[in-house]
Amino acid sequence: MASDRHCFECYGYDIIIDNTLKPWLVEVNASPSLTSTTANDRILKYKLIDNILNIVLPPDGIPDVRWNKIPSPEMLGNFDLLIDEEIAAQDESVPSTNGKGRSSSNRWK
Known part of the structure; x- marks a missing residue:
């Protein structure tokens, strides 16, 4: 892409x-x-x-x-928005985990 x-x-x-x-x-x-x-x-x-x-x-x-x-x-x-690029950029700049070692990203709708 x-x-x-x-x-x-x-x-x-x-x-x-x-x-x-x-x-x-x-x-x-x-x-x-x-x-x-x-x-x-x-x-x-x-x-x-x-x-x-x-x-x-x-x-x-x-x-x-x-x-x-x-x-x-x-x-x-x-159309439906599947990914919000602004939220994705914020997620990438602030690493966070959900307690299981995985990212708890909110970028997907």
Whole structure:
């Protein structure tokens, strides 16, 4: 993964759901195909691209140095925040353990 705050990446997850509705991860693609084969596929990918652009671009659509690059919760669309980089940075600067020799990090949501 790129570790540049001026970049973003989109990953494609291939999942199979079995007869008991249990999901199984097949693979993760670093460059997922955005071509569509059906109307539902086209709608899903259109919403994906729309949500990504809402997150990475400022509300007026023109990025500049004054934009704080933190999207509002309503701009996240159907995405969920999995890791908070500010909390992760704080965790890395202050080592703490949970009494069992393991880090008690709060960075994961």
